[in-house]
Amino acid sequence: MIVDGRALARDILAxxxxxxxxxxRQPRVxxxxxxxxxxxxxxxxxxxxxxxxxxxxxETRALGASFTDADAVIIQLPLPGGVDQKExxxxxxxxxxxxxxxRVARGAxxxxxxxxxxxxxxxxxxxILVQSNIALRGKKAVVIGSGWLVGAPVATWLxxxxxxxxxxTKDEGNLGAVLSSADIIISGAGSPHLITRDMIRxxxxxxxxxxxxxxxxxxxxxxxxxxxxxxLFTPVPGGVGPLAVACLFANAVTLxxxxxxxxxxx
Amino acid sequence: MIVDGRALARDILAxxxxxxxxxxRQPRVxxxxxxxxxxxxxxxxxxxxxxxxxxxxxETRALGASFTDADAVIIQLPLPGGVDQKExxxxxxxxxxxxxxxRVARGAxxxxxxxxxxxxxxxxxxxILVQSNIALRGKKAVVIGSGWLVGAPVATWLxxxxxxxxxxTKDEGNLGAVLSSADIIISGAGSPHLITRDMIRxxxxxxxxxxxxxxxxxxxxxxxxxxxxxxLFTPVPGGVGPLAVACLFANAVTLxxxxxxxxxxx
Numbered sequence: 001m002i003v004d005g006r007a008l009a010r011d012i013l014a015x016x017x018x019x020x021x022x023x024x025r026q027p028r029v030x031x032x033x034x035x036x037x038x039x040x041x042x043x044x045x046x047x048x049x050x051x052x053x054x055x056x057x058x059e060t061r062a063l064g065a066s067f068t069d070a071d072a073v074i075i076q077l078p079l080p081g082g083v084d085q086k087e088x089x090x091x092x093x094x095x096x097x098x099x100x101x102x103r104v105a106r107g108a109x110x111x112x113x114x115x116x117x118x119x120x121x122x123x124x125x126x127x128i129l130v131q132s133n134i135a136l137r138g139k140k141a142v143v144i145g146s147g148w149l150v151g152a153p154v155a156t157w158l159x160x161x162x163x164x165x166x167x168x169t170k171d172e173g174n175l176g177a178v179l180s181s182a183d184i185i186i187s188g189a190g191s192p193h194l195i196t197r198d199m200i201r202x203x204x205x206x207x208x209x210x211x212x213x214x215x216x217x218x219x220x221x222x223x224x225x226x227x228x229x230x231x232l233f234t235p236v237p238g239g240v241g242p243l244a245v246a247c248l249f250a251n252a253v254t255l256x257x258x259x260x261x262x263x264x265x266x
Numbered sequence: 267m268i269v270d271g272r273a274l275a276r277d278i279l280a281x282x283x284x285x286x287x288x289x290x291r292q293p294r295v296x297x298x299x300x301x302x303x304x305x306x307x308x309x310x311x312x313x314x315x316x317x318x319x320x321x322x323x324x325e326t327r328a329l330g331a332s333f334t335d336a337d338a339v340i341i342q343l344p345l346p347g348g349v350d351q352k353e354x355x356x357x358x359x360x361x362x363x364x365x366x367x368x369r370v371a372r373g374a375x376x377x378x379x380x381x382x383x384x385x386x387x388x389x390x391x392x393x394i395l396v397q398s399n400i401a402l403r404g405k406k407a408v409v410i411g412s413g414w415l416v417g418a419p420v421a422t423w424l425x426x427x428x429x430x431x432x433x434x435t436k437d438e439g440n441l442g443a444v445l446s447s448a449d450i451i452i453s454g455a456g457s458p459h460l461i462t463r464d465m466i467r468x469x470x471x472x473x474x475x476x477x478x479x480x481x482x483x484x485x486x487x488x489x490x491x492x493x494x495x496x497x498l499f500t501p502v503p504g505g506v507g508p509l510a511v512a513c514l515f516a517n518a519v520t521l522x523x524x525x526x527x528x529x530x531x532x
Contacts, residue, residue: 086379094369103360107373110422111414113352138439146425148377156376159412159421159433164444166432167425173404178430 001232003128003207005239009246012127013053016250019257020055027256028057029098029249030070034079034088044076047245054249056256063088071259072098072252077149095259098251100153109153112160117254119153121209123247124240125186126157128207132232134184137162142182144168144175144195144221150188150209158186170194170221179204185222192219197226205232209240267498269394269473271505275512278393279319282516285523286321293522294323295364295515296336300345300354310342313511320515322522329354337525338364338518343415361525364517366419375419378426383520385419387475389513390506391452392423394473398498400450403428408448410434410441410461410487416454416475424452436460436487445470450498451488458485463492471498475506 020027029051031044044060051058056072063083067073073092079085089101097105100119108116118126129136141163145151151167158165168178170189176199179185184205187195192214195206210221220236227233234240286293295317297310310326317324322338329349333339339358345351355367363371366385374382384392395402407429411417417433424431434444436455442465445451450471453461458480461472476487486502493499500506 086377103373103377103379104370105373106376107369107371110372110376110418111352111369112418113369152376152378152422152425155425155431155433156418156422159418162435164432164434164438165421166430167421168430169428172430 001132001230002227003132003232003234003239005124005128005234005241005243008127008131009050009242010053012243012246012250013050016246016253017053017055020253023253023256023260025071025256025260026055026057027071027253027260028059028069029072029074029252030067031058031060031074031076032063032065032067032088033060033076034063034083040076040078047074047248050245050249051252054246054253056249056252067092067096070096071256072096074099074248075101096255098248098255100251106153110156117251118157118247120244120247120251121150121188121240122153122157123250124243125154125207125209127243127247128232128234128240134205134232136184139163139183140166140181141184141186142166142168142178143186143188144170144172145188145190145210147188154186154188154209175199187221189221191221193221193223195222195226197223197229200226200229202229203231204229206230206234207232207240208234208236209244211236211241267398268493269398269498269500269505271390271394271500271507271509274393274397275316275508276319278509278512278516279316282512282519283319283321286519289519289522289526291337291522291526292321292323293337293519293526294325294335295338295340295518296331296333297324297326297340297342298329298331298333298354299326299342300329300349306342306344313340313514316511316515317518320512320519322515322518333358333362336362337522338362340365340514341367362521364514364521366517372419376422383517384423384513386510386513386517387416387454387506388419388423389516390509391420391473391475393509393513394498394500394506400471400498402450405429405449406432406447407450407452408432408434408444409452409454410436410438411454411456411476413454420452420454420475441465453487455487457487459487459489461488461492463489463495466492466495468495469497470495472496472500473498473506474500474502475510477502477507
């Protein structure tokens with residue numbers, strides 16, 4: 001099955017909008033922008049649209065601007081050179097940190113706190129598995145990459161769910177041997193078409209959270225030629241990416257719910 | 267080789283004491299106690315001795331007491347029922363959190379921040395590997411257990427070091443198959459003698475961070491009968507335990523160094 005990430009994202013956004021609409025104040029999401037590159041502009045244009053779909057107000061502000069009036073704050077990465085990205089992420093208080101990038105929010109997630117939000121990419125992975133009715137307990141999962149934005153939080157969450165999780169780097173010499181025994185592969189390497197059809201067994205699930213640009217086209221970590229033999233496959237583009245954006249706004253509305261009061265039925 | 271955790275701990279404590287002695291103020295470590303059980307009393311008696319070995323003042327205070335005068339604060343777990351352990355850990359500001367149990371300190375560690383302290387059990391694992399000149403890059407590591415106190419942080423750190431890390435639960439049906447291909451096994455299951463000699467290959471390294479009481483005796487996760495065929499083996503007691511306590515006080519002095527000024531050579 002090829003997962004339609006855009007369709008799942010639309011579902012999440014529709015549910016999120018219903019939650020946003022019963023709040024006293026419309027949730028306000030502020031994106032902080034450090035550098036305007038074609039890539040960040042395109043990300044922000046997409047986020048502005050999805051914010052609307054999720055029933056949120058969306059505003060972009062420059063680095064250094066106040067965001068005390070916001071229900072949720074997004075630091076648009078990457079920031080310009082010389083700015084400490086993690087330090088900037090830590091300037092967002094946990095009760096506004098929809099992206100789960102501050103150390104406070106990340107620590108709560110990593111400890112498995114009951115009120116911790118999931119990083120959006122983890123939320124996307126969770127949604128894909130929930131929608132396909134896949135339980136993780138006892139499954140063999142392989143995570144490629146251990147970066148702080150994708151691999152590390154995904155591996156943490158899979159282990160919390162009781163999966164047997166193996167984390168490998170994209171430079172693993174014998175990637176095929178590691179992948180061939182996996183029930184589920186989640187990749188966050190950012191290496192175009194690193195995973196090839198000869199490396200995987202029939203029936204494996206591939207959730208591809210790696211996106212890289214190659215000759216002007218977006219490419220995932222998995223060669224699309226893998227798809228026909230997978231029981232579940234997320235394409236790039238149109239897989240994890242839009243789902244993660246939807247989960248970001250679902251997180252934003254959760255934070256707004258915690259900060260605001262509901263409209264009481266009359 | 268059977269690792270002498272007590273000897274390694276003495277070395278760390280001696281080095282830590284030298285660092286403590288050149289500070290303007292002697293580092294003050296405050297342990298917050300919620301419940302006085304035989305176990306917590308025995309832990310605290312050991313910590314009081316090790317604090318002295320590390321050149322630190324050590325004081326115990328009741329839950330709710332102020333600790334603004336402390337350079338480092340330890341919340342002695344477990345806390346009595348009804349007290350939220352994680353919430354109490356979060357009451358320790360990151361600049362005093364030698365145990366790396368607050369979400370702020372854990373998040374910094376999990377993101378791999380350059381100034382993050384290692385949780386003491388991770389420090390112990392690191393010390394054992396450094397002292398034995400073992401590089402992790404490319405090694406196959408298996409972590410048993412994914413609890414927030416041992417398994418999860420150890421797995422996170424091993425992946426950060428470039429090891430191929432597999433996390434399994436202690437209930438893994440085929441534990442032997444997973445362990446048999448490992449270069450290094452780190453266990454934090456708390457299941458006495460879960461790892462038996464028939465499960466492991468000759469030459470493997472076992473770092474045993476699991477401690478449980480069984481018939482009045484402390485037992486590790488690894489059957490001591492494994493030791494003769496291991497290239498490295500940490501016993502229980504006398505392995506990871508004393509090393510982790512030493513790393514706790516090394517962390518405390520690091521925090522004191524950050525808060526205090528040094529005595530300038532005259």
